[in-house]
Amino acid sequence: MTQTTAQLKSRAQDEASRFPALLARAEQLAGTVLLGEHGRRRAGLGDDxxxxxxxxxxxxxxxxxxxxxxxxxxxxxxxxEWQVAQSVQLWVDPGASMRFSSQKDLPTKADRAQLIALAAAVLLIRGGERVGLTGWDLPPRRGEAQVLRLAEMLSREDTTDYAEPEARGMLPHARSLFISDFMSDIAPIEAALTKAADRGVRGVLVQVLDPSEEAFPFQGRTIFESVGKSLAHETLKAGELRDRYLQRLAERKDRLETLCRLTGWQFYSHHTDHSAQSALLWLYRALDGGHG
Structure with missing residues (x-):
C-alpha cells in the first residue's frame, strides 16, 4: 500500500509539473514570432x-x-485601427494516439500539438483577443490568467485511443483551431466542421504527424499496436502494406483539405521532425488572415 501511495504521489507531481514547463516553452516559442498587434493592424472601428x-x-x-x-x-x-476583439476557441486532441513518437529524440504528437496551440494562444491573448477551449469547460477570455488555465487544461490526456473533436459551445462567428493527427474515423470530424460552419465559425485544422507515419519505413515482421493498446495487427510482410497505407493517408489528407475548403477553413500538415516555429508562424498568419 505504501508503494502504491508513493507511486500515485509521484504521478500527481509529474502531472502537476507538466503545464508550467509547457507554458515556459510556449512563451519562448511565441517570442520567436513577431507579435505586433494580432488581428488589429487593419482599418476599422476604433480610437487609435x-x-x-x-x-x-x-x-x-x-x-x-x-x-x-x-x-x-x-x-x-x-x-x-480595428478594436473589436475576436473569440478564438481551441480543440487539441487529448487521445492516446497523440502520445506516439517513433524516436526518442522526437517529441510526441501531443507535445507538439499542445506547444503550438498554447504558443498561438499566448500570441492571440497578448494581441487583445479572447481565447478559450471548445466545449463548456473554458470559455474564451483575455488575460495572463487565461494562459495559465489553458496550459493546465491542454496538458490533460484521455485514455481512449482516438478522441472526437469537441464542437459544443462554439460561439457564432468565432474563430477556431483544431489540432490532431486526424487519423480516426472521419465522420465526427466532418460533423464538427459542419456544425462550426453552420454557426459561422471559420478556422484552421492542423494535422500533426510523426515522420514515420508519413514515410511508413517498416519491413518484414512487424506488430502494429495502438498507444492505448486497444488495437493490434501483426504482419510478416509490412513492406507490402506500404503502398496501400500511403494511398489511404493521401486520401485522408485530400478529404480533410476538401472538407476545409467546403466549410471555409484552412488545412495544414505538420511533422514533429520539423520546427515548431514554422508551424506557429503559418498558424499565426492563417488566423490573422481569417480575422473579421
Missing amino acids: FWQYRPMRAGDSLRWVDWRRSAKGDDQFIRER
Whole structure:
C-alpha cells in the first residue's frame, strides 16, 4: 500500500509539473514570432490612429482629415485601427494516439500539438483577443490568467485511443483551431466542421504527424499496436502494406483539405521532425488572415 501511495504521489507531481514547463516553452516559442498587434493592424472601428491614405471613390467627405489634406492637393482619409476583439476557441486532441513518437529524440504528437496551440494562444491573448477551449469547460477570455488555465487544461490526456473533436459551445462567428493527427474515423470530424460552419465559425485544422507515419519505413515482421493498446495487427510482410497505407493517408489528407475548403477553413500538415516555429508562424498568419 505504501508503494502504491508513493507511486500515485509521484504521478500527481509529474502531472502537476507538466503545464508550467509547457507554458515556459510556449512563451519562448511565441517570442520567436513577431507579435505586433494580432488581428488589429487593419482599418476599422476604433480610437487609435493607424494611417493616412488617399481618398477613393465611395469615401465619405466626413472621413477626410482636412488638416493633413491641406498640406497638398490630394485629400486624405484618417484610418483607425480595428478594436473589436475576436473569440478564438481551441480543440487539441487529448487521445492516446497523440502520445506516439517513433524516436526518442522526437517529441510526441501531443507535445507538439499542445506547444503550438498554447504558443498561438499566448500570441492571440497578448494581441487583445479572447481565447478559450471548445466545449463548456473554458470559455474564451483575455488575460495572463487565461494562459495559465489553458496550459493546465491542454496538458490533460484521455485514455481512449482516438478522441472526437469537441464542437459544443462554439460561439457564432468565432474563430477556431483544431489540432490532431486526424487519423480516426472521419465522420465526427466532418460533423464538427459542419456544425462550426453552420454557426459561422471559420478556422484552421492542423494535422500533426510523426515522420514515420508519413514515410511508413517498416519491413518484414512487424506488430502494429495502438498507444492505448486497444488495437493490434501483426504482419510478416509490412513492406507490402506500404503502398496501400500511403494511398489511404493521401486520401485522408485530400478529404480533410476538401472538407476545409467546403466549410471555409484552412488545412495544414505538420511533422514533429520539423520546427515548431514554422508551424506557429503559418498558424499565426492563417488566423490573422481569417480575422473579421
